Amino acid sequence: MEAQEIFLKENLKFLRQRKKLTQEVLAELLDMSRVKLKAIETGTTLNPSIPDVILIARYFKLATDTLLTVNLAKLGELKLRELESGSDVYLTGRNLRVLAITQTQDSKENVEYVPIRAKAGYRAGHADPEYLAALPKFNIPNLPSGHTYRMFPTSGDSMLPIPEGSDILARYVQDWLSLKPATLCIVILIGDQEFVFKQVTVTDEGLLLHSLNKLYEDYLVEFSDVLEVWEYYSFHSKNLPDELTELTQVIREIRKLEDKITLKPGL
Known part of the structure; x- marks a missing residue:
């Protein structure tokens, strides 16, 4: 041989x-x-x-x-x-990207909530059953079966009119190449930004991330910089979405500039 x-x-x-x-x-x-x-x-x-x-x-x-x-x-x-992206056709046996989950006593999958304080440790603990066991868990009736769901908090205004600070319920995407263009997703990145909520389009170079708020420019992340992708299912917020007009955007940017302005000594 x-x-x-x-x-x-x-x-x-x-x-x-x-x-x-x-x-x-x-x-x-x-x-x-x-x-x-x-x-x-x-x-x-x-x-x-x-x-x-x-x-x-x-x-x-x-x-x-x-x-x-x-x-x-x-x-x-x-x-x-x-x-x-994890689609290794040569894998035989345990898939290294199998998602860790938790279950109820009657063998139903929990929905884990990743609070703000736990976001920093998510990349290291996302596949650790002990880390997941420590996260808050809940169940939502009538969720489509056959998927794993998780809820992530968001921050910032890049996805307005979805209100700032919304919690995004999303389902796990095993095959990123199956995503349709401009699919709303939570993307877990390996770099400095751990969670981003964007419209995702798969390109030859990586994932193109687009914000609903037109004030934010699109940007590309390489596949190798992506840890997980979760497809948007619903958002949960105490605030009602506002209609985001161009005037609203201008006013918001003016307020941001006003907050950054500091008077020099002697002026």
């Missing part, structure tokens, strides 16, 4: 550079020494430990089989983006 070619070192370097990470930064994210990471990436370590291989695969959301036996640099861009 012909020996299976292994692409671990090539794939590790390719994935690291694709995320624009230095060896030092990636080693810190993996809680691994830079010396060990460099040795794996350069092939100095011919037989890295199985726990290290699993650690790397989980960070990049790949099956270990994919990480080891598929030359990722030879794949097309669309296929790479499918892998980065």
